[in-house]
Structure formats: structure tokens, C-alpha cells
Amino acid sequence: MLNFNMLSLKQRRRLNTVLLGTLAWGVALVIFFPIFWMILTSFKTEIDAFATPPQLFFTPTLENYTQINERSDYFHFAWNSVVVSFGSTIIGMMIAVPAAYSMAFFETKRTKTTLLWMLSTKMLPPVGVLVPIYLLFKDMGMLDTRLGLVIIYTLINLPIMVWMAYTYFKEIPKEVLEAARMDGASLLQEIWRVLLPMSKGGLASTVLLSLILCWNEAFWSLNLTASKAAPLTALIASYSSPEGLFWAKLSAVSTLACAPILIFGWFSQKQLVRGLSFGAVK
């Protein structure tokens, strides 16, 4: 009797697991559906893409991908995205890592205040400074230049980079750096040979987060660029003007624009949490 009851309890639990698992899969598929549908549509002809009702089965075509340069110079925009994202990430890291090193290992009374103040610059809504930045850029001839975007992106991501590098450096015992000093290492050697190798993983995810944020940024890129320096976010926005049905091509361009970041994100989701929450959730 007892045995039977325990078995049924076990079975009930297993049934629960199966039901909850199915539910979780269902929710995940619903949330992922728009991305799946975008990828699917990118393999349709423009006529199939506009079919009513929407079709799940069709003859796939690579036409959109081969013609991607026809409506707009895709690679020009993609190259702008690459240059701007990597440029601002590299410059940002070169400024953020020394700051984080100093704050993590030579803490002063003001360190915590400085960190919180840096975070507070993120709370400045971009529209609050849109007008002066636009006019300054116009006067300096920096509108629609990659340099302009690199500067803006470096500034808006700097607080996050400092924060993230700081939390990773905090985990390295001071003694290790002191041992390096014992061996007569200079400041540069200490950072280059000891600190950076020890925090490789953390810094890599800092770089990744910065790349993702730059790649997807869509306020400054839409307002400060027109065509010459416009990144992919702006290219996609140009599809919003209703000058014909280009949905299959829109899907193909979007898929190409999002794929690298999506894959980056999948691989680094665990490490990203720390950067995204400023270290408040681990």
C-alpha cells in the first residue's frame, strides 16, 4: 500500500516534469517565433512573402541573399557597423581598463562615489543632449562620419565597461599583483603580464557586451548619420519607407545583420548578466 502510494507520487512528479517541460518549450518557441519567421521569410520570393495566408511551406530561394546589394549597398553599411563597433570598443577598453585597475586595486575614499556617478551618466536621456550634439557635430563636420559615432559610442558605453572590468578585477587577489611587484615588475608589466591574462574571460565578455550594444544602438546612429557612415541599424530603418514590398529582402538583410550578434549572445549569455546588471545580479 505504502509502496503503491510512493510510486504514484513519483509518477505524478514525472508527469509534472513532462508537462512543465512541454510548457517551457511552448513558451520558448512562441518567443522565438518572430526570429524564426524572419529567417524563414528571407528564403521566400517577394510574392510568397506577401501571400495570404502566410505560408509555412514554399520553394526556398537564395535570391534575396544574392540580390542583397541591389537595393542598397549592404556591405557598405555592414562595414560601417564593424568599424564603429570595434573602433569604439577598442578605444573604450583602453580607457576603461586602467581606470578599473586603479579603482579595484588602489581604492580611495572617492572610488565608490565615482563608480556610482559614472553609472548616473547612463541615466541622462539621449534626447536631453541630442540638440547640442547635433549642432556641435554639424559645426565640426562630424555629422555622418564614422569618427563621430565612435566617439559617441565610446562615451555611452564607458561607464558599463569600467563597471564590468572593475567587478572582474575585484575578484583577483591583491597578493598576486604584489608578488609580481616583488619580482620587480613595472606597472605596465604588472597589468600586461599578470592582470590581463588573469581576467581574460571577464574582459572578453566586457568586449562582447560593448560590441553588442554598439552594433544594436539605434538612437544616435539614426540621428547622426545619413548614408556615408550609416551602420546596419540605419539601413534597416530605411526599409520602413513604403516604396514597394521588399519584405523578403528586408528579412534577408535583417537576418544577416542580426546573425553575428545573436550567435555572440548565445555563447556569452552567462557572462553578460554581470555587465547588464552592473554586477548586482550574479
Added chain:
Amino acid sequence: MKTTPLHSGAKSVSDDSAESVSGIAKTNARISRYMVSPSVLLLLVWMVVPLSMTIYFSLIRYNLLYPDDNGFVGLENYEYFLTDEGFGAGMSNTLLLVGAVLLITIVLGVLISVLVNQRFWGQGVVRVLLISPFFIMPTVSALIWKNLLLHPVSGVFAAIWTFFGAQPVDWFSEYPMLAIIIIVSWAWLPFAILLLMTAMQSLDQEQQEAARLDGAGPWALFYHLTLPHLARPIAVVVMIETIFLLSIFAEIFTTTGGGPGYETTNLAFLIYSQALLQFDVGMASAGGLIAVVLANVAAFFLVRLVGKSLTDKN
């Protein structure tokens, strides 16, 4: 860093090397103070210069169409901005957008993160699928939703509505704000899931088990153990999402352009259209400052809510 433990340890070996080590530490400490300054200086310039320009522009008459007419007008720009019919709409739309998206992402985020915390087949893949929308750029998510999913003729939603015998909804003309809320919620839900999911993993399993053995039901477990454990991560999600949601721009820019009328115009879009579409720099600057004040009021309360826990960790 005055004296290091190494200093005293090394002293017993040789005074010479000990001195050089503490010397290096001191030099490093001195140099390192300057290593913070580039970041601080840059961010200071980034805050102060444009912001003071915004303040200045907001006090003068400044329209790009009449660049020579730059008289001081006092608070006139603020008066015009605050009494403009767009302001009321922009304000309530901003609050509606932030509030609705916060509510949707937090409630669904908590439920989903509790759900995927159970063990089941393919857990890793499910997590990856769930957080994917976060990595999609805003202009893409806006256009995919508008043209492929919510389109009244060929959209997937229209097909589902037709399948159930209902009349397809023209989302962007009938419920434009709801459409924007759906898109933004979809884009931000993964952020909440990602943070809450991570927090769920540090939930005390033994405590849960003990409570279960004491006869606590799933609802009691959730309410008395899980929810309190998630309080801090929820606060963090609220803080960070609010910062970004107050300035939602690309989703509106690419789908509705703020319309029809002012129905989907939030403060960010209103200021943009005043500055770059109507060229009224003075009024846009006044609006920009109002947005800054609003964000700071929100930030003040939010940082008090979670800010302390950000730095008190170590």
C-alpha cells in the same frame, strides 16, 4: 595603500628589495590615481558641455530656419513646450509605455524564469531561444513585427485571427500604442528572463525542500520563498529597463513615426521631431531638459531602491 603585508614579510629577507617593492607599490598607487582621470574627464565633459548648451539654447529663441534671430526669451520655450498639445500626449504615452512594458516583462519574466528553473529535456536550448530577442537590433524587431507579424493582410496574426473566424486587426491604425508596447515588451522580456533566471539559480534548494516536506504548496513556496529571493533582481530589472524605456525611439521612428496624430509620440520622439523636423532648437532644448529632469527624478528613487546594493557587495 600605505603598507602591504609583503612589505613586512620581505623586510626580514632584505631591506633593499623590500624598499623597492613598497616603492613600486607607492609609485603604482600614485600613477594609478591618474589612470582614472581619462574616464572621469571624458564623462564629465560628456555630461557638462552638451547639458549646459541645452540649458542655454532653452533660454533663447533659436530656430534653424531663422538662424539670426537669437534673442533671450527667458522661460518662453518651456511655456510653449509645456502647453503644446504634444506634451500632454508625449508625457502620458511615455508613462504608459514604461509602465506597461515594465509590468509585462516583470510578470512574464518571473513566471518564465520559475518555469525554466525546473529540470526538463532541452533546458539549455530553451534558455537560448528565450533570450534571443534581446540581441535583435530595435529597427529589425520593429519592422519584422510590423510587416511580417502584425500586418493586417499578410501578417501571421491576421492569419490566426482569420483561422478562428475573427476579423483581422489593423494594429497600427486601430491600436498603435498597443502594437508598440507589444514590440518593446518582446524585445525587453529576455532581459528580465536573463537576470531573473540567473538569480533563480542561487535559490536555496534545501530550504525549498524543507518547506515542501513541511507541507507547503507550490503557491506558498513561490510567494514566501521565491518571490522574496527575486526582490533584488526585480528591482535591478526595473531600474535598468526604466532608464532605457524612458528613451525608446527607434521602434517608434521605424513603425508609426509618432502617429497617428500624437498617439504613439513619447517624450523622446516629441523632442526629436521638434528639433530635427521643425528645427525649433529652443523648444526642443526646453523639452530635452524636462526629459532630463524626469529621468533624474525616476533615477533618484530607483537608485535609492537598488543603488546601495550595487556597491555594498564586496
